[in-house]
Amino acid sequence: MGFYLAQFLTGLASASSLFLVASGLSIIFGVTRIVNFAHGSFFMLGAYLAYTFVNILPHGVLGFWGAIIVASLLVGVIGVFLEITLFRRIYKAPELFQLVATFGVVLVIQDLALWIWGAEDLFGPRAPGLGGAVRILGEPIPQYDLLLIVLGPAVLLAVWLLFNKTRWGTLVRAATQDREMVSALGVNQSWLFTSVFFVGSTLAGLGGAIQLPREAANLLMDLNVIGEAFVVVVIGGMGSVPGAFLASVLIGELNAFGILIFPEITLVLAFLVMAVVLVVRPWGLLGKPDAVLRGADGPPEQPLKPFTATSKYLVWALAAALLATPAIADEFVLVLLSDILIFTLFAVSLHFIMGPGGLVSFGHAAYFGLGAYGAALAVKYLGVDMISGLVVAPIAAGLGALVFGWFCVRLSGVYLAMLTLAAAQITWSVAFQWQDVTGGDDGILGIWPAEWASEKMAYYYLTLALVGASVYVIRRIVYAPFGYALRAGRDSQLRVEAIGINLKSQQWMAFVITGIFAGIAGGLYVYSKGSIFPDELHIARSVDGLIMVLLGGIQSLIGPIVGAVSFTMLEDLVTRLDYWRIIFGGVILFIVVIAPEGLAGFARKILPESLTGKKNEGVQI
Amino acid sequence: MSLLDVTNLCKSFGGVRAVNDVNFSLEKGEMLALIGPNGAGKTTCFNMLNGQLKADRGSVSFQGQELLGMNPRDIWRLGIGRTFQITATFASMTVRENVQMALISHHRKVFSLWNRATNSYAQEANSLLQQVGMEHQADRACGVLAYGDLKRLELAIALAHGPQLLLMDEPTAGMAPQERITLMELVASIAKSSNVSVLFTEHDMDVVFAHSDRLMVLNRGEIIATGTADEIRSNEVVKEVYLGGGSTFDTGEKEKTSA
Numbered sequence: 001m002g003f004y005l006a007q008f009l010t011g012l013a014s015a016s017s018l019f020l021v022a023s024g025l026s027i028i029f030g031v032t033r034i035v036n037f038a039h040g041s042f043f044m045l046g047a048y049l050a051y052t053f054v055n056i057l058p059h060g061v062l063g064f065w066g067a068i069i070v071a072s073l074l075v076g077v078i079g080v081f082l083e084i085t086l087f088r089r090i091y092k093a094p095e096l097f098q099l100v101a102t103f104g105v106v107l108v109i110q111d112l113a114l115w116i117w118g119a120e121d122l123f124g125p126r127a128p129g130l131g132g133a134v135r136i137l138g139e140p141i142p143q144y145d146l147l148l149i150v151l152g153p154a155v156l157l158a159v160w161l162l163f164n165k166t167r168w169g170t171l172v173r174a175a176t177q178d179r180e181m182v183s184a185l186g187v188n189q190s191w192l193f194t195s196v197f198f199v200g201s202t203l204a205g206l207g208g209a210i211q212l213p214r215e216a217a218n219l220l221m222d223l224n225v226i227g228e229a230f231v232v233v234v235i236g237g238m239g240s241v242p243g244a245f246l247a248s249v250l251i252g253e254l255n256a257f258g259i260l261i262f263p264e265i266t267l268v269l270a271f272l273v274m275a276v277v278l279v280v281r282p283w284g285l286l287g288k289p290d291a292v293l294r295g296a297d298g299p300p301e302q303p304l305k306p307f308t309a310t311s312k313y314l315v316w317a318l319a320a321a322l323l324a325t326p327a328i329a330d331e332f333v334l335v336l337l338s339d340i341l342i343f344t345l346f347a348v349s350l351h352f353i354m355g356p357g358g359l360v361s362f363g364h365a366a367y368f369g370l371g372a373y374g375a376a377l378a379v380k381y382l383g384v385d386m387i388s389g390l391v392v393a394p395i396a397a398g399l400g401a402l403v404f405g406w407f408c409v410r411l412s413g414v415y416l417a418m419l420t421l422a423a424a425q426i427t428w429s430v431a432f433q434w435q436d437v438t439g440g441d442d443g444i445l446g447i448w449p450a451e452w453a454s455e456k457m458a459y460y461y462l463t464l465a466l467v468g469a470s471v472y473v474i475r476r477i478v479y480a481p482f483g484y485a486l487r488a489g490r491d492s493q494l495r496v497e498a499i500g501i502n503l504k505s506q507q508w509m510a511f512v513i514t515g516i517f518a519g520i521a522g523g524l525y526v527y528s529k530g531s532i533f534p535d536e537l538h539i540a541r542s543v544d545g546l547i548m549v550l551l552g553g554i555q556s557l558i559g560p561i562v563g564a565v566s567f568t569m570l571e572d573l574v575t576r577l578d579y580w581r582i583i584f585g586g587v588i589l590f591i592v593v594i595a596p597e598g599l600a601g602f603a604r605k606i607l608p609e610s611l612t613g614k615k616n617e618g619v620q621i
Numbered sequence: 622m623s624l625l626d627v628t629n630l631c632k633s634f635g636g637v638r639a640v641n642d643v644n645f646s647l648e649k650g651e652m653l654a655l656i657g658p659n660g661a662g663k664t665t666c667f668n669m670l671n672g673q674l675k676a677d678r679g680s681v682s683f684q685g686q687e688l689l690g691m692n693p694r695d696i697w698r699l700g701i702g703r704t705f706q707i708t709a710t711f712a713s714m715t716v717r718e719n720v721q722m723a724l725i726s727h728h729r730k731v732f733s734l735w736n737r738a739t740n741s742y743a744q745e746a747n748s749l750l751q752q753v754g755m756e757h758q759a760d761r762a763c764g765v766l767a768y769g770d771l772k773r774l775e776l777a778i779a780l781a782h783g784p785q786l787l788l789m790d791e792p793t794a795g796m797a798p799q800e801r802i803t804l805m806e807l808v809a810s811i812a813k814s815s816n817v818s819v820l821f822t823e824h825d826m827d828v829v830f831a832h833s834d835r836l837m838v839l840n841r842g843e844i845i846a847t848g849t850a851d852e853i854r855s856n857e858v859v860k861e862v863y864l865g866g867g868s869t870f871d872t873g874e875k876e877k878t879s880a
């Protein structure tokens with residue numbers, strides 16, 4: 001009995017710190033509609049800054065809590081700085097831009113933290129006077145946990161009072177419902193948003209700071225916490241603070257008891273719960289239906305054009321160049337080119353669901369990874385040859401997409417994006433935790449191509465052939481009735497249903513198609529590297545895909561190709577540098593703010609008509 | 622049996638009875654106008670007829686088949702086309718492609734993965750566009766069309782599957798007066814030539830009186846009068862509703878283009 005109580009209390013204590021992060025995220029989302037990946041970075045900064053101030057300020061109770069408060073407030077100020085310099089510019093941008101921009105911030109902050117605090121884990125002191133444990137029903141419960149258990153509800157109360165008993169809170173709630181109304185009230189809306197950012201990031205900072213006595217400050221905290229925070233926010237209902245509290249407790253307890261019952265799948269549990277909640281209650285436990293879905297603002301996409309004669313020549317010239325490259329290039333170049341080709345297919349398949357499909361997928365790595373793991377597992381357990389492995393890859397990914405897609409197409413907008421993310425995290429967790437089968441963190445090694453393809457040049461040609469064919473097929477599908485029906489559904493759901501098209505099944509099928517092609521990319525990848533690790537399924541990989549699509553420009557079919565090529569080359573260039581993330585993040589932010597139509601869109605504006613086939617009519621993109 | 626029989630149709634939003642016990646029927650080839658002041662419940666009626674909105678009660682029978690409970694796409698397949706008060710078209714396609722989309726769906730080709738959509742049913746699309754006078758703009762992006770042209774495009778889309786019944790919610794809203802007459806003449810001639818029944822709402826009384834076989838007046842969710850143009854014109858209750866309600870029988874500037 002005592003043991004279960006102890007477990008229950010541990011669950012509540014973790015729920016509290018989770019709640020602090022998640023409530024901040026939820027508040028910021030509720031008002032600004034930004035899905036902020038950088039919120040995890042705020043959490044991490046809170047922990048690091050608390051570490052610094054604990055060491056600067058005099059030791060003792062006052063010094064310790066002083067450090068925690070100063071650290072949280074400082075994170076709040078950092079949040080304000082980012083809001084003013086960056087987020088403010090992207091409130092009206094499509095979700096994809098916002099997400100990628102906030103991920104750029106994650107990268108920059110990671111490197112800044114590395115630069116300031118170094119790569120070592122930093123252990124904070126115990127809270128003065130709370131280092132011991134009290135016995136409850138014979139079980140030792142850390143005093144600090146008890147404090148956290150109280151802190152969660154206390155913060156919930158404080159936030160509730162702030163939102164319901166102050167004029168500021170009234171305005172913020174009004175802004176959550178209707179942005180225009182608040183500006184009509186004559187309130188300076190931008191400062192309202194800024195103040196919301198301050199509150200939200202301060203809460204994240206506090207969450208990180210109070211975590212210090214329990215967990216060493218480290219550079220992985222940001223992405224580790226953001227996944228769970230998303231889950232909590234989505235389960236609770238985006239924008240709902242009480243919902244976030246309820247969901248934190250749910251997830252905290254689920255983890256505390258789940259570890260007793262299914263130690264292997266604790267990581268999956270949270271995401272499974274989220275998927276179930278979203279299917280039953282698409283707006284979370286206490287959320288409200290999101291009536292207004294904000295698609296891509298701005299002028300509508302141009303109608304599809306067939307290749308012009310000039311662009312056809314260019315395509316053939318490019319194909320010839322790619323075929324001829326092995327004659328002049330060395331192995332390194334061929335390996336880099338193979339990588340570029342593989343990620344081109346990855347990006348093109350992602351673009352298919354996001355561009356024509358209009359469905360923002362935050363978890364495309366799932367299908368890439370399912371393809372790679374599918375092939376790797378088939379080799380490991382069935383000993384299949386390479387050709388069969390490359391056949392298994394798209395099948396595995398396609399089946400995964402069939403299952404995940406069924407759930408996802410029931411939702412739309414941000415919730416859909418979150419569910420795709422959850423799907424990816426589920427596959428990642430399985431790959432990571434199901435050690436007996438997948439090898440866990442150690443991955444699966446020794447997946448080499450068949451004899452005839454083992455030369456770098458041969459594998460390059462194989463890759464070129466498969467990627468070329470796949471991209472061609474995807475292009476055909478986009479121009480075929482299926483692709484048109486998908487675009488049609490994106491443009492006007494009302495109209496497609498009124499001309500007899502079942503949009504959901506159209507979108508479901510699109511998920512399967514995109515999964516199959518991402519799976520081919522994954523299969524090619526695993527044979528080119530000879531191994532596969534759970535990292536390939538991680539959020540970062542999904543975001544890579546998003547960045548490629550964004551880099552190239554979402555409104556053009558050439559976009560993802562341009563994006564994948566420039567991304568992979570840029571990555572190859574900068575990852576050799578020490579602080580590559582900051583450069584990379586900087587590039588991302590630059591593009592989001594300066595060239596939001598992407599490289600291809602940018603080029604389209606300046607290239608002659610013979611290439612783009614555009615007519616100068618009406619609004620140009 | 623009429624083509625369409627609506628009985629005891631009801632719909633409330635919260636406490637508001639948007640449509641209250643509406644009964645009417647529509648004959649083959651008939652042009653029936655549903656008029657009434659803003660907020661009378663006309664669009665709500667349409668939305669229930671084409672399955673977009675669940676009715677609270679009542680029955681809608683189309684050639685003997687019950688429509689309530691069916692979804693919009695299945696109702697469309699029975700041969701009922703619809704245009705919207707605020708046009709719903711595919712902005713990222715050309716005018717012709719918009720019509721082709723409806724044709725592709727009609728021929729059940731939406732899962733076709735290989736042929737070019739732009740080459741599918743292009744002739745049929747062209748002749749539909751010709752019918753509504755949009756053939757010259759067939760290759761323009763739908764996103765840059767003038768509002769009146771969008772309305773005509775919607776008509777072409779709605780005609781694509783050779784419907785027996787057209788539901789047109791304010792087909793001429795946002796058009797210049799002369800354009801309205803032309804468009805409604807067009808609708809009337811199509812209705813005559815292909816024996817299509819049309820149920821439409823309209824604020825422009827010139828249009829209504831000129832082009833409807835019969836009129837129904839809806840006020841606060843209830844039908845308060847049914848009859849020919851002359852009967853409605855001289856109906857005291859109707860005059861009361863329109864004059865008392867702030868709307869008038871003449872139109873022009875009072876027109877409202879958005880819901």
Ligand SMILES: Nc1ncnc2c1ncn2[C@@H]1O[C@H](COP(=O)(O)OP(=O)(O)OP(=O)(O)O)[C@@H](O)[C@H]1O
Pocket residue numbers: 634637639657658659660661662663664665666706880
């Ligand atoms: N989704 C909804 N939720 C709540 N109330 C609604 C909804 N749709 C319509 N209503 C209400 O039902 C009533 C009828 O609206 P409806 O749109 O059917 O009127 P209408 O006759 O089409 O008016 P208009 O001439 O302005 O188009 C109005 O009072 C409206 O406010």
Ligand SMILES: [Mg+2]
Pocket residue numbers: 663664665706790880
């Ligand atoms: Mg209406």
